[in-house]
Amino acid sequence: MSEANAVAGLKPWTDPNAVPFLQIKNVTKKFGEFTSVNNVSLEIYKGEIFCLLGGSGCGKSTLLRMLSGFEDLTSGQIIIDGQDQAGIPPYKRPTNMMFQSYALFPHMTVEKNIAYGLKRDGLPRAEIATRVTDMLSLVQMDAFAARKPHQLSGGQRQRVALARALVKKPKLLLLDEPMGALDKKLREETQFELIKIQESLGVTFVVVTHDQQEAMTLSSRIGVMTAGKIVQVGTPREIYEYPQNRFVADFIGSVNIFEGRIAEDGESHVVVACPEAGLGIYVPHSISGVIGQKVAVAVRPEKMQISKDDLGDLRNKLSGIIDEIAYLGDSSVYQIRLNSGKRVRVNQSNLFRSEESSLNYGDRVNLGWAGNAGIVVTS
């Protein structure tokens, strides 16, 4: 494992002595009356792959453009490796960008495209040649050095764009929807390759994407954005298993939200009275709240179990009727209608091959989840 990965593996963001490589301090961007980025602060450490995840219009691309120097800040600071970037134009920043459209120079060969940035640095020709060749090998495009962009496929163009940005060994590589134009299969392969390349070079990546799966695969940490604000920052596991609010819970994957009020608030547990579940939901962690306070409990569909039989000593148990079944091959999605009318979604892996399912439309089933499968969200 490279040093970079070791650093990321050690979770520098948990180390109070670690100095962040990229500091985004209270950055705001307004276009006239419209606030695109609203007082965003982030600390990103060297060697991370940090993903800004959000839907369209959330401000993530604008934030990326401010990092690269293509947009000015309305207020705030961007500090890269200790240097404030205010007033520094894009061609003088220690960042390089991989564009969503790849933006390869159509009139230059692959080789010349990659060499362009090095020429601007004024490096000697021999060194440029070596670095270009090395980079071509890294992205496995050696055979295409003399081709022009219009002669390449989408995936090939993407590699050239990546190579061109990385060859300058920037302090920060900014990627704008890097997989956006690729089809699903290619996307998965490329994601792993991208991680390998990043590990071997140790460059810090900031990736902008709307694709959750991509963010979960690539990132050391994810920053979830909506309407110009960061709503949660954490590792993929943290974001998924411990969403801090409704938006994050709902945005990543699917989730069942049970509305209710705090009935019991103990030292290490909470019970949420939930009329629509017909149950007092047990959650094994305490929260800072008041009895009677309105909260919600989020439970992921795959954490639930359903069965026609009794579910034994699962902490939270309900019953309902199967309304919809979606057979997806590797798993099945069940929509269960509870007695209260609320619909709950349950995912089950299809562990066994069989011609028919044991669970059918209209069946009454028991469903439940372990105590620690749910999490309370207050906002």
Added chain:
Amino acid sequence: MKRKSRSLMIFGVLGFVFLYAPILSLVIFSFNESRLVTVWGGFSTKWYGELFRDPQILDAAWVSLRVALASATLSVVIGTVASFVLVRFRRFRSKTLLSMMITAPLVMPEVIIGLALLLMFVAMESVLGWPGERGIMTIIIAHSTFGAAYAAVIIQSRLVDMDLSIEEAALDLGAHPVRVFFDVTLPVIAPALMSGWLLAFTLSLDDLVVASFVSGPGASTLPMVIFSKVRLGVSPDVNALAAIIIGVASIGIIIAALQVSRSKNMSQS
């Protein structure tokens, strides 16, 4: 609804016949033995010979060629800068003014342009003492002015269609804005520059009215000479000249069309 009605097709063919019949007749009758241009008297190339022995036509052709080369180049320079400024610069005080000025020559009747420019040259003469004598220089200036308008139309549309992100990519890779223009923008819009040049060149070669107004003694352009000849009636050596011009223009078009299809392959849109 991909089926095209028969009548539409027939109409289309007739339309093209309408466009090309006069041109073809010019070429055919340039080989006519008889001086009566429209009555066929046998095949002959004698009019081509006469054409090349006519000093008035040859001199005028030389003048026209020099004027066209100079004004086409000047047109592209002015047109490119104007296009770049109008498309890429966000807002500046004289933007509307420039935009109107660069498109107005396209629709202005030539007699008005010619008159206006001549009167301007005369006024400048009395106030500044320049231009001294009207001639090739003034024709070049006049042609460059409306040539720039035509070139700008072509170049602007190419600039607008261009993927801006490649300019940003060049900036990102360390190139100064001026460098970006020469390294990236210019090569990518080069086909449009070429088309603009050819268009301005053709318009200059072809212009009669404006040149008549702003020209001076000793600077007769080819159209001026042709016009004075054909005012009196048809003239077979003019047919020969026409055939040559048509031939050259056709070759030029075909080359340009090949260029365009090649550049279409290169642009990533």
Added chain:
Amino acid sequence: MNSLPLGSKIGALLGRLGLKGRILVIAIPTVWLLVFFLIPFLVVAKISFSEAAIARPPYLPIVEWIDGFFRVNLNFNNYLFLLEDPLYLAAYLGSVKIAGVATLIALLIGYPMAYLIARSPPDQRNLLLMLVVLPFWTSFLLRVYAWIGFLKGNGVINNLLMSVGIIDEPLVMLQTDFAVYVGIVYTYLPFMILPLYANLVKLDEAYLEASSDLGALPVTTFLTVTVPLSLSGIIAGCMLVFIPAVGEFVIPALLGGPDTLMIGQVLWNEFFSNRDWPVASSVAIVMLFVLVIPIMLLRWAQSASEGETR
């Protein structure tokens, strides 16, 4: 690292000038066009208020410095002259009429052609467009000249019709208004076809299919869907033909008769034959006023079609 390439040096220099670099670039085309396009029109306006004189230049100065005072001679006679002499009014009206009719004919011919090209398979389209545009690249003057050969008493068309026996005597086609119509339509047809094509090619077939699906006959679809959607193209094409046609000189000079009176010819004659620069100027100014509305229509049509692409 010490010897920076030229581009960076220019860039650095302009960068040090800061805002000024931008202004310089904007200034180049702006100043040129001001001097060689806009101000000349002001000069024309100024001279239209002058009076012809035997002098070089052949008009009286408007502003004179006499006894320490400026004296301004604004002479409206030229404009009054235009209004009084029926020749000019007839010429203006004649020009508008001829240009208008020719535009209409060009529309009737050009629209189907543009439609045909727009509905052709994409690889054929460029070839067809090239064929439409190619005549335009050969000399305008020579193409008008070609029509002399066609329309003469013993010209191609008459010879053809007589040899086939359709007519006994040659038709008088040259030196008539008819010839001018033919000439204008012929030379300006590409100007009509290209904006129409640009508009029609962006027309989504789905609209036509939806109309047909909802029960409309092809003719109805054409009139109620295609035509309204191509309106900005129609207007752009018409204005691109009408405006220059109004001021045409060469076509009426070569193909028109003694009764054909177009204002472009009038201006030419005033200038070259009568040597009356002030009257020529006032003719030009009035022509500009006549064209103001069509020019505004064209601008509207062009911005409308731009809006459609975004």
